[in-house]
Amino acid sequence: MLESFSLTAAAMVMEFIDSALGMMYGTVLSPLLILLGYDVKNVVPTILISQALGGFIASFRHHQLKNANFQAGTVDHRVSVIIIWFGVFACVMGVFLSASISPKILNTYIAVLVMVIGIMILLNKTLIMTSGKIYILGFISAFNKALSGGGFGPLVAGGQLVFKDRSEKGAIGSTDFAEAPICLLSFCLWLLIKGMPPLTLMIPVCLGSMIGGFFGPMALSKIGSKEILKKGLGVLVFIEGLWVIYKVWIR
Numbered sequence: 001m002l003e004s005f006s007l008t009a010a011a012m013v014m015e016f017i018d019s020a021l022g023m024m025y026g027t028v029l030s031p032l033l034i035l036l037g038y039d040v041k042n043v044v045p046t047i048l049i050s051q052a053l054g055g056f057i058a059s060f061r062h063h064q065l066k067n068a069n070f071q072a073g074t075v076d077h078r079v080s081v082i083i084i085w086f087g088v089f090a091c092v093m094g095v096f097l098s099a100s101i102s103p104k105i106l107n108t109y110i111a112v113l114v115m116v117i118g119i120m121i122l123l124n125k126t127l128i129m130t131s132g133k134i135y136i137l138g139f140i141s142a143f144n145k146a147l148s149g150g151g152f153g154p155l156v157a158g159g160q161l162v163f164k165d166r167s168e169k170g171a172i173g174s175t176d177f178a179e180a181p182i183c184l185l186s187f188c189l190w191l192l193i194k195g196m197p198p199l200t201l202m203i204p205v206c207l208g209s210m211i212g213g214f215f216g217p218m219a220l221s222k223i224g225s226k227e228i229l230k231k232g233l234g235v236l237v238f239i240e241g242l243w244v245i246y247k248v249w250i251r
Contacts, residue, residue, distance in 0.1 A: 004204040011208025019058035019216025022172035023153030025051050042197040048187040050206040054213030055180030061217035068173025076170045083178035086135045087142030091186040094146030104248050111244035117158040118238030129163035146186040152179050158237035168229045
């Protein structure tokens, strides 16, 4: 009972932060569960399905609270759809290659890329937003998500913020909107290939994620200063990159 409550609380806190700031759920919760003794083959699909459920709820709340606008034709909707469609191919590849590619090499590459994005945000360096650049963001982040359970948010949310005139809250909302179906597809593929994770792990984590996904967007809607939000996200993205480097090479 205590273990289930702890799992629910941990997932709730991490999804609250993730849906408020666009990152940290899988990147932090996945290694935490592994450190607690759970098998990585059960942790990754649990992270995927729980974040899918939390992400669907968070997306609805982002739209409801006007953090983002997902009506057809809007920038938020267009960016999300591009990431979803291109991410589908990446997550299929990630699941099928999970046994043959070195997670250490991939995660190091992701960490360096995330840190570069964080530095660009903090230095206020911007790029012109194009479909091709969004495709690249979606592909790399979805591939890593399917492979390891983390690494999607820092790339997609942080990556969007280096695009000129991209809304900070819209970038976070679009990240949740795109991440949910990609996580769901990745989970289904894991299910077909490697089976169902134990319900004693999956149910509490899913419950916590759904609760966090409901309340996180509300916290984002209360943040008034765009500059503080952007700089804060830049710092968070950079720290996530350092955390991954530590987790891969030092711990």
